[in-house]
Each structure stands twice: as C-alpha cells, then as structure tokens.
Amino acid sequence: MSFGEGFLRFPDLFPGRRGGEPWGERSLVLEVAGGPYLVAGLSAAQEEAAHRKFVGLCRPADAAAAVAIHLFRAPSTDFLDRDVRGWEYTLDRDYSPGAVLLAGLRLMGRIDWTPALTGGLWTSHPGGEEWVSTFENFFRVLTAYRLLEQGSALLHSAGITDGTSAWLLLGPSGAGKTTSSGLCLARGGTVLSDDLNAVEMPPQQPMLTRLPFTGDLGDRSGGPASFPLAAVLRLVKGEEDRLLPLSPGRALAGLVASAPFVNQDPWRREDLFGTLERLARSVPAYELVFSLGGGLWDILKGIPK
Amino acid sequence: MSLARVVATTWRENLLFAVLVELTYRCNLDCFFCYNDLALRGEPLSREQYFRLFDDLRDMEVLNLTLSGGEPLAHPDFLALGARARELGFAVRIKSNGHALRGELARRVRDEVDPFMIEVSLHGATAATHDRQTRVPGSFTRLLANLAELRELGLRVKINSTLTAWNEGELAGMFALADSLGLQLQVDPEVTPRDDGGREPLQVAASREGVRRLFELQFERARTAEANQPPEVARGGDDGTMPTPLHKHCGAGSSGIAIDPYGNVYPCVQWRRPVGNLHQQSVRDIWRGSAGLAEVRDLTVEVKDMIAAQGKGSHLLNFCPGSAAAQTGSPLRVYPVAAQRKELMEEVMAEEAKRPLLPVIG
Amino acid sequence: MSSITLSTVLRRRSDVRYRRIEGEAVVLRQSAAEVLVLNEVGASVLDLADGERSVRQWIEELTHEYDADADTLARDVLTFAGELHDAGMLEEVSGEAKP
Numbered sequence: 168m169s170f171g172e173g174f175l176r177f178p179d180l181f182p183g184r185r186g187g188e189p190w191g192e193r194s195l196v197l198e199v200a201g202g203p204y205l206v207a208g209l210s211a212a213q214e215e216a217a218h219r220k221f222v223g224l225c226r227p228a229d230a231a232a233a234v235a236i237h238l239f240r241a242p243s244t245d246f247l248d249r250d251v252r253g254w255e256y257t258l259d260r261d262y263s264p265g266a267v268l269l270a271g272l273r274l275m276g277r278i279d280w281t282p283a284l285t286g287g288l289w290t291s292h293p294g295g296e297e298w299v300s301t302f303e304n305f306f307r308v309l310t311a312y313r314l315l316e317q318g319s320a321l322l323h324s325a326g327i328t329d330g331t332s333a334w335l336l337l338g339p340s341g342a343g344k345t346t347s348s349g350l351c352l353a354r355g356g357t358v359l360s361d362d363l364n365a366v367e368m369p370p371q372q373p374m375l376t377r378l379p380f381t382g383d384l385g386d387r388s389g390g391p392a393s394f395p396l397a398a399v400l401r402l403v404k405g406e407e408d409r410l411l412p413l414s415p416g417r418a419l420a421g422l423v424a425s426a427p428f429v430n431q432d433p434w435r436r437e438d439l440f441g442t443l444e445r446l447a448r449s450v451p452a453y454e455l456v457f458s459l460g461g462g463l464w465d466i467l468k469g470i471p472k
Numbered sequence: 473m474s475l476a477r478v479v480a481t482t483w484r485e486n487l488l489f490a491v492l493v494e495l496t497y498r499c500n501l502d503c504f505f506c507y508n509d510l511a512l513r514g515e516p517l518s519r520e521q522y523f524r525l526f527d528d529l530r531d532m533e534v535l536n537l538t539l540s541g542g543e544p545l546a547h548p549d550f551l552a553l554g555a556r557a558r559e560l561g562f563a564v565r566i567k568s569n570g571h572a573l574r575g576e577l578a579r580r581v582r583d584e585v586d587p588f589m590i591e592v593s594l595h596g597a598t599a600a601t602h603d604r605q606t607r608v609p610g611s612f613t614r615l616l617a618n619l620a621e622l623r624e625l626g627l628r629v630k631i632n633s634t635l636t637a638w639n640e641g642e643l644a645g646m647f648a649l650a651d652s653l654g655l656q657l658q659v660d661p662e663v664t665p666r667d668d669g670g671r672e673p674l675q676v677a678a679s680r681e682g683v684r685r686l687f688e689l690q691f692e693r694a695r696t697a698e699a700n701q702p703p704e705v706a707r708g709g710d711d712g713t714m715p716t717p718l719h720k721h722c723g724a725g726s727s728g729i730a731i732d733p734y735g736n737v738y739p740c741v742q743w744r745r746p747v748g749n750l751h752q753q754s755v756r757d758i759w760r761g762s763a764g765l766a767e768v769r770d771l772t773v774e775v776k777d778m779i780a781a782q783g784k785g786s787h788l789l790n791f792c793p794g795s796a797a798a799q800t801g802s803p804l805r806v807y808p809v810a811a812q813r814k815e816l817m818e819e820v821m822a823e824e825a826k827r828p829l830l831p832v833i834g
Numbered sequence: 835m836s837s838i839t840l841s842t843v844l845r846r847r848s849d850v851r852y853r854r855i856e857g858e859a860v861v862l863r864q865s866a867a868e869v870l871v872l873n874e875v876g877a878s879v880l881d882l883a884d885g886e887r888s889v890r891q892w893i894e895e896l897t898h899e900y901d902a903d904a905d906t907l908a909r910d911v912l913t914f915a916g917e918l919h920d921a922g923m924l925e926e927v928s929g930e931a932k933p
Contacts, residue, residue: 179572180546183608184502186510242548263609281607475869478860487855535853535860563851563862588851588864628867 170261171270176247181268181275185287187239194228197221197306200365200376200393201313204306205232208239212294213302220299221379234284234313236306241289246273258304262432269308273297276305278312307363307380311428315435319367320442323425325402326359326375326385327351327467333375333394334467335364336455337425338402347402347457348384354464359392360385363427366396366446373449398470399446400455408462410470411454418452419444482727483720486769488759490536490728491529492567492741493522495547497733501569502607503595505636505673507666508542514734515751519549521735523556528755530560537562540741542733545572545581554585563588567632571611574618582625590622594633594657597645601638605676619653631657640682643689661686662809665798667744680812687820721775724794725768729759739768743794743803771803778804788814838889838916844924845885852880863922870921872914875900875907879914885927889915 171178189208195217197204203226206217218225249272261268269276275289286309292298311321325336325344336347348361359375362382367374373396377385401413401421413421422443423430429439451470457463482489496516497508517525529537537557544550545568557564564585570592573581581587592615595605602612622629631650633639639646643659650657663677678686720726725739725747732738735750737758747764748757759765775793779786789810793803800807838844846852849864859877862869872880878899882892892915893908900907918924 177545177572177577179574179577180500180543182498182546183500183571183606184506184510186508186542187496187498188516189513244548265607475860475871478855478858478871481856485856489853489855533853533855535851535862561851561853563864586849586864588862588867628864 170259170268171275172259174247174249174259174270174272175275176245178270180245181270182239182277182287182289185237185239185277185279185285187241187289190238190240190293196226196228196230196232198224198226199306199310200367200378201310201317201319202234203230203232204309204313205235206238206302207235208237210294213238213298216294216296216299217302220303224379234286234309236286236288236309238302239287239289241273241275241291243273243291245275245289246291256304258308260308260428260431262434264434267308267312267428267432269305271304272301274301274305276308278309284309284313284316303380308428310365310378310380311426312435314365314367315429315438315442317367318442318445319365320422320426320439320446321363321365321378321429322422323362323427324364325361326364326377328357328359328375328394329355329468330357331394332397332472333359334397334470335366335375335399336402337399337421339424342402343404343457344402345383346404346459347455347463350457350459350461351464351467352384354461356464356467358384359394367393368442368445368449372396373446395472396450397472398467399450399452400467401453403454403456405456405458407456407458408460408466409456410466411456413452413454415444415447415452419447421452422447479723479727480718483718483723484726486726486759488529488532488534488727488729488755490538490723491534492538492540492728492730493525494540494542494730494732494741495544495550495553497542498546499541499543499569500546500571500608501543501611503569503593503605504607505605505634505663505676507664507673509666509668511668512732512734514732514736516733517735517750519552521750522549522553525731525750525755526553526556526560526562530562532756532759535563536565538565538567540567543569543572545577551580551584554581554587558584558586566590569593569606569611570615570618570622571606571608574614574621578618578621578625578627582627588628590627590629591632592619592629594631594646594649595636596639597642597649601642604638605636616653619655623654629655631655633657633659634663635659635661635678635682635686636663636676637678637682638676640678640685643682643686647689647693659686659690661813662795664742664795667798669798677809680816683813684816684820687817688823691820691824719776720769720772721779721791721793722772724772725765726772729755731755737762739765740794742792743768743797745797774804778806782806785814785818788817790814838912838919838926840890840893840912841888842915843885843888843927844883844915844919845927846880846883847923847925850880850923852877854881861923866922875910876914876918879911879918880923883915883918883924 191210193209193214194207259270267278273291277287279285288305290301292301314321325348327334345361348358352358359377360381361384363378363380365376365378367376374393375396376393399418564587566587596602599612603609661683663673665671724743730738730741736746737748738744747762791810796805796807797803852859852861857874859872859880893911897904
C-alpha cells in the first residue's frame with residue numbers, strides 16, 4: 168500500500184504546504200524537551216484538552232518558543248472509516264529530504280525544515296480525548312526530529328532515576344520496560360516514563376530527560392526534569408538478575424532499534440547514528456537480565472557512576 | 473452577433489458573465505511563487521452558501537465558472553459543487569495543479585462535473601525544474617502520467633505556465649512537451665507578488681532575456697503554424713480572447729469577478745481589492761450596489777484612457793490594473809515589467825518585420 | 835439536409851452550455867470547444883429544446899410571445915431547429931411529444 172492509502176480517501180490531496188483553516192485562534196506553549204513548542208490554531212476545546220493532558224507543561228502563548236506546530240481543520244470526509252478493533256496503532260510515513268509526511272487515524276501531518284523545523288497537523292477531531300491522542304501521536308514524531316536536530320534522541324525506553332542519576336532501559340515491545348519500571352517503583356525509584364524518554368547530549372554528560380509520553384507508568388507532569396545518565400541497559404527477562412557488559416557496537420544497535428520514526432528515515436538516519444554512536448561511547452552499556460524478584464533495582468544502584 | 477460584440481455588451485452594460493471561485497487555499501503542492509495569502513482568515517463559505525451563490529449566478533446569466541484555489545480538488549465539497557455547477561448549466565473550468573487528477577478522482581471529475589476545460593500548471597520541461605517550483609518530489613513525473621490519463625478519459629486539458637528565472641531556459645522544451653501531448657500551452661510572462669503584498673515570489677521573476685526569448689519563440693511558433701495574428705501573451709485573469717473594443721480597458725468588475733474562500737469578492741483574481749462579502753450580501757446585491765465595484769468600473773475607463781495616452785504601441789504593455797495596484801499602489805500606474813514587456817515586444821516585432829516573407833533565391 | 839420536421843422532439847445535447855445576454859444566447863458546445871451566438875429566435879429555440887415538446891409546440895408558444903408573422907416565424911424556427919441539430923447543439927428524442 169502506498170503512503171496514506173489505508174487512512175486517506177484521496178492520498179493525492181495530502182497537504183503540500185502548511186495552509187488551510189485553523190481550528191481556532193488559541194495558542195499555547197509546551198515546555199517539553201527540545202522545545203518550547205508553540206501550538207497554534209487551537210479551538211477552545213482543544214486548548215482545554217491540551218491543558219488537561221499536559222498538566223504543568225503549558226505556558227501562555229506569548230512565552231518564547233523554539234518550534235511551532237500549526238493546527239488545521241480537515242473534514243472527516245478526508246479520512247477513511249477504519250475498524251480499529253484489534254488494530255495496533257501505526258502511522259504511515261513518507262520521508263523526503265525536506266519533509267516528513269504522516270498519515271494516520273484522522274490525522275495528516277507534516278514536518279518541514281523550511282526554513283526551520285515546523286509542524287503542521289490536520290485532523291477532523293474538534294477536541295476531547297480523541298483530539299489530544301491524535302495530537303500526541305504527531306507530537307511524539309515531531310519531538311523525535313527536534314531532538315535529533317539538537318544532537319539528542321528520543322528513545323523507546325524506560326527511564327528510571329533515584330533522584331541523582333538515571334538509567335535507560337531498552338527493549339522492544341514485550342521486553343519488560345513496564346514490568347521493570349514497576350519493580351523499580353516498588354523499591355522507591357522514580358519512573359520518568361516507561362515508553363519514551365529523551366537523551367540529551369550536552370558536552371559534559373548525557374542526560375536523561377523526562378517526556379510527557381508515558382505508557383502505563385511515569386509522571387507526565389512536573390516539567391522536563393533531567394538526570395545524568397549513568398548507563399544504558401538492554402532488558403532481558405530471566406530467572407535471576409544479572410548484569411552483563413555490552414559492547415559499544417551492540418549498545419549502538421540496541422539504541423538505533425529503539426529510536427522510533429527517525430531510524431527508518433533514510434535522509435536523517437546518518438545523523439541519528441552519529442548521535443547514538445556518541446552516546447554509546449559516552450556511557451557504560453549492559454545487558455540486564457531481570458527477574459520479578461525486584462533485584463534489578465539493587466543492580467542499577469550498584470552500577471559505578 | 474459575434475462573441476466579441478457579446479463580450480463588449482457585457483463590459484458596457486456591466487453584465488456579469490465570468491466568475492472565478494477560489495474554493496480553498498489548501499494545496500497538495502507548495503509552489504515557491506504561489507500568490508495565495510495563506511495568512512488570510514475568515515469564515516469559509518459553506519456548501520449551502522455556494523449552492524445559493526451558484527443559483528444567483530445562474531439567474532444572472534453567468535456562463536463561465538472557474539473553480540480555483542489553492543487546489544480546488546482539495547475542497548471537501550469539490551465534487552458536489554462541481555456537479556451542481558454542471559446541473560445549473562455553467563461552462564466549468566477547473567484550474568488545478570493536476571497532481572491528484574488520476575484514477576477514481578479523475579473519472580469522477582469527468583462523470584460528475586463534466587468540465588469544459590481543465591487547466592493544469594507546468595513549471596518546466598524537466599523534473600528538476602518543475603519539482604523545484606512545486607517543492608514536491610515526483611510531481612513532474614506524476615503530472616505527465618496524469619495528463620496521459622486525462623486525455624484517455626476524454627477530458628479537455630490546457631497547460632498554463634508562468635515564465636520564471638528557473639524555467640526560462642526550458643521554454644522550447646516546454647512547448648515541445650505540450651506539442652507532444654497535443655495540448656495548448658499558454659505562458660504568462662509575469663510572476664506576481666503574493667496577494668498580501670509579499671514580494672518573495674518576485675525572486676524568481678524571469679530575466680529580460682527570458683521574456684524576450686518567450687516572445688521570439690511565440691513569433692517563431694506562429695510563423696511555423698502559419699498563423700496571421702500576433703502572439704497571444706497571457707496576462708493574469710485575462711485569457712487572451714477578450715477584445716477591447718470599448719471605453720473600458722478590461723472586464724474586471726464589469727463582466728467578471730473573483731471570490732475567495734471566505735466570501736470576499738474582488739474585481740478579478742489579480743485585483744485584490746475587496747468589493748463586498750458574500751456572508752453579508754448576496755452576489756446580486758454586491759454586483760448592483762457595491763460602491764467599490766462602481767469605482768472599479770470607472771477606473772477601467774480611466775485605465776483605457778491612460779493606456780491610449782501612452783501613444784503608439786501602448787497595447788503592447790499588456791497592462792493589468794490589478795497588477796499595477798499590487799506593484800505600485802495604483803491601478804493607473806504603468807509598472808516596470810509592463811513597460812519592459814512593451815519594449816521587448818517592440819524589439820522582437822521590429823526584428824520580425826525585417827524577416828523576408830519569401831525565401832531569398834540567390 | 836436536416837431531417838427535422840414539425841413533429842420532431844429535440845433536446846439540448848448534454849455538452850451544450852448557454853446563457854442569455856440581452857435576448858441573445860451565447861452557446862458553448864464543450865465537446866468541440868465551439869462558441870456561437872444566437873439571435874433571439876435561436877435563443878428561444880434553445881430554451882424550448884427540453885426534450886418534451888415538439889417543434890410544432892415551440893412555434894405555438896413563440897407565436898404568442900413574438901408579434902411576428904406566423905408563417906415566417908414557423909419557417910425560422912424550423913430552420914433554426916434544423917441548423918442547431920446539424921451543428922450538434924440539439925439531438926432528437928425518440929417517442930411522442932408530451933401535450
């Protein structure tokens with residue numbers, strides 16, 4: 168199936184530029200890693216939904232912003248009706264040198280680099296949970312690219328901290344990110360997110376930064392808290408808890424596999440590899456075999472800083 | 473009675489005959505020189521409002537209805553509006569970039585809208601140049617494939633192009649391409665500012681040499697085609713077939729109007745001076761009672777007089793009061809590209825006059 | 835030579851578009867990209883070509899509308915009907931005219 172065919176009635180009419188009817192005249196700024204992000208063109212209902220979802224992260228529209236996202240109306244007739252029972256959420260993506268196009272459930276989005284990184288989102292949802300869910304699905308992708316632009320990365324991961332340093336737990340779906348997060352939480356650790364985390368790469372030390380994109384666990388609010396990254400760990404479920412060293416090469420492979428959206432972008436993959444290679448060489452990497460006994464928390468705490 | 477006299481009657485008597493409707497500023501391409509004002513805001517006209525508009529235009533005996541944008545097919549009600557226009561007996565023209573005109577959509581346009589003409593845009597003779605303008609990779613290849621499909625479907629198509637610094641070296645190639653497709657190519661020599669006054673599009677205005685080359689090529693083609701008339705230089709809303717036998721320079725506001733997606737009514741697509749809004753008044757009331765339109769009608773008389781006062785060859789200015797207003801602030805002021813156009817045309821015509829009519833037998 | 839008679843029922847072809855300008859009609863035949871202008875009688879014929887009435891019924895209607903010699907009008911209408919048919923503007927409808 169070609170781009171958008173599963174979601175759009177006429178994929179050929181996908182917006183070629185950021186233009187159309189905004190939902191409204193409201194705007195707000197989101198304080199999220201890589202930002203701040205200005206979200207413009209909101210209706211009152213959408214603004215309210217954004218405030219509810221991104222508690223503590225919203226600022227007035229006149230706050231300074233680094234990246235803009237423009238919201239537009241799309242009629243429901245632009246989209247195909249789709250039976251979502253048993254369907255795992257996906258986005259169609261189309262990559263080109265100057266833009267990334269996204270098509271999904273009631274969603275058309277574009278991320279352009281002309282002149283600066285900017286997002287455009289067309290949806291037929293006027294507000295509420297459906298709108299905010301659609302917005303977040305787009306925002307995750309935009310954040311990934313914004314972080315990349317800054318030499319950082321957005322990673323499918325569990326981010327755990329003891330308040331002074333943090334650990335990045337990698338693994339595909341089912342590897343145990345949420346389970347291991349729960350085990351750490353039970354032992355007094357803090358879960359930044361069990362789904363998506365940002366690794367920012369200032370010169371001194373990679374930092375693990377909270378993102379408002381959580382799965383079942385994680386504190387969505389409270390601002391973009393950052394903690395020095397102590398280690399990158401690849402999760403494996405097992406009968407007992409063990410820590411095994413991981414070569415930089417295997418660590419890099421795990422990181423690349425965990426970098427959603429951008430790792431499939433042929434035009435920006437090289438930049439991603441560069442960032443993640445620096446990360447793999449900057450922090451220790453391990454394979455963490457963990458059991459349900461909760462001993463992984465002690466292992467994390469025991470990793471030399 | 474000839475068509476020219478009918479047209480003259482519409483200008484003289486202010487009988488609305490042609491309307492261009494910009495249905496949406498959404499577009500599936502991103503042309504660098506696009507003139508749409510994307511920051512313009514307002515309440516879009518609803519489907520019902522368009523139906524009422526079309527009913528009014530039908531009662532006013534408007535024949536020509538052009539659906540434009542942005543990309544008109546991107547309007548969610550395009551097919552319904554087009555079908556209604558067909559039902560009401562309009563000669564429908566569609567100004568489209570052609571990018572989505574294939575497959576099911578092309579068939580539905582043919583079957584439900586049955587347009588008189590589809591006018592598509594070509595920006596170069598090569599993918600590199602065309603796609604540079606549209607900023608959508610693959611758009612050139614797609615356009616060529618779609619043109620072949622439209623021809624097979626029996627749709628009537630014409631190609632419009634605007635001369636730019638990017639394509640001025642590919643003119644011969646563009647004409648050859650149009651010839652190979654069996655389609656007419658009409659080239660407008662002038663890039664215009666954006667409708668909000670922004671001058672970025674002018675960055676790709678053609679060079680003097682490029683404009684000259686266009687005129688030379690058109691004369692050459694006319695000779696080859698053994699045509700007697702001088703080359704038609706397309707200008708803005710003027711499709712080049714309307715003579716000017718009367719006291720007005722053009723039909724802007726006298727026999728034609730343009731309407732934007734928010735109901736603003738203008739004397740023509742080029743002259744962005746709002747003369748009314750369909751959210752507040754019917755098109756009939758605007759046509760009859762707008763002070764702005766009355767002023768525009770007077771201005772087109774003044775323009776005629778101003779052009780005549782320029783003396784011999786003044787018709788070669790191919791003057792557009794809308795362009796003049798956009799570029800100089802006054803619809804009565806001769807703007808530099810028009811003056812340049814006249815100069816170049818005079819030069820080229822002088823060279824043509826020296827050309828022997830018969831081959832020299834030595 | 836046209837085969838149109840007084841009992842022929844004609845309608846405008848589907849690709850014909852026209853409007854009345856000061857009594858006359860500007861007619862576009864889309865399929866041939868042809869434009870022509872018809873005088874008032876020709877324009878009236880185009881209006882009446884609804885696929886339901888015969889040429890004879892047109893003449894009856896037009897005789898009431900125009901203060902013209904009936905025979906001349908009938909001849910003009912029949913001639914116009916034939917010319918418009920031959921020019922591809924009108925087509926015959928099979929079946930009886932509706933009263």
